[in-house]
Amino acid sequence: MVQLWCQGHCFRPIAAVIFDKDGTLADVAHYLRVVAIARAVKIAEPFPNLKESLLQAFGVIGDHLDPTGLQAVGTRQENLIAAAAFVATQGIPWIAALERANAAFGEADREFSAKAPLTPPLPGVIELVQRLHRLGCALAIISSDRTSEIEAFLDTYHLKPFFQLWQGADELPTKPDPQVFLRACDRLGVRPEQTVVIGDADSDGLMAQRGGAAASIGVTWGWHRPPALNYCDCILASPLEIQIRSDEN
Template sequence: MVTIKCCDRAWNNIQAIIFDKDGTLEDSHNFLRELGITRARIIDAQIPGIGEPLLMAFGIDNNFLDPTGLMAVGSRQENEIAAAAYIAETGCSWFKSKQIAANAFVEADRYCQKTAVNAPLFPGSLELIKLLSQVGLKLGILSADSTAKVEEFVKIHQLSDYIQLAMGTDRGLTKPDPQLFIQACQKLEVEPSCTVMIGDSQGDIIMAQAAGAAGTIGIAWNGFEATHLKKADVAITKCLAGSEIGCWEQIQVLH
């Protein structure tokens, strides 16, 4: 077992660390913004005037993606349902609204392909993952994305030697349901009380704490004051780290 220290907090007897993906390990801000804009444009082409309200619902304003908004932290299913709800407000039947949203999301996927170029790892992510793996910790990824997309992420960035669990939200449960974290720990064969959660959203933190996680680390790469992470045991951001110290460098492994 290992001791993990971050800023002024330390957790002993840790066996595993579970990461969120988008916004935590993966710099997907630009990709998600473009994906949301494309979805809205495709729907707006069929229902003129709905594009701007959809962008607001997705959390996209003046070409800026809100890190706490639906597009950034919600599952595909949640985004699709939200889009269908806005379509339904125009007078479409619920069945037709869901169909329009689903078709638009599939079409947007064809236009917007995620790659290691438009959604790279954040600086230092690979080095931290390697370090944690080398000391014997079990590592998992628990994302609001689909399991297939998480597995694709692991493959694209060649992380299969280090990541033992690639898990999405495919079976109805979404963050912050603590059962997701409990299931992830069961798959890793560790107890939540021996596991640390690292994520960039309030949902990550609430989920892990409700499940009995040993500790929670919030991370905000945008450099802003992370008020949405105030419930985390500790939050690390670029603005707090300073220009010469990376976010991940604030996490230490002690034997």
């Protein structure tokens, strides 16, 4: 068990920490923006008037990506459904709109197939993970990314030995459904009230809150423009703000 101290809060006793991946462990802001642009361009080839609307829907604002927007927070499937809805506004039948969006997403995916090498760990997160692991804290990842991408990230940066469990959005349900959190706790062999969730989105905070977690720690360290977070016990700008102590009582 450990104690987690941040901004005057002490969360204890803590047996496990569940991390989000993108924007929490991995630096994805630039990558997600260029992927969103590629998807919008390909979808809009037959419908040029859709490009700006798609970019806005994905959360591309000028030279940055909205950290609370669809591309940053939503699953691939949620992004695809939203894109298909825009295609359908052009008088395209729904199944054809879905096929158009799916084909465009597939083309963009092939252009940016090697995500892990382009999305390195954010400064300080490896040290945070290592400290938690060293003190015996169970660690997991629940992400809106695909499970294969979580594994690629862990393998690329030699982090797999530190984590007991990881789950992507291809395994239902997805965040913010509390069942995702509760199932992870069960698999880790820990109680929800002794588990902390660390993430950069309201979906992380809501999942933790609804699942009865010990705490939800919101983080802004993955974004140039900090996201507004509404369901957190505290919000941190750096991994260095988390102090970890052994809890022997």
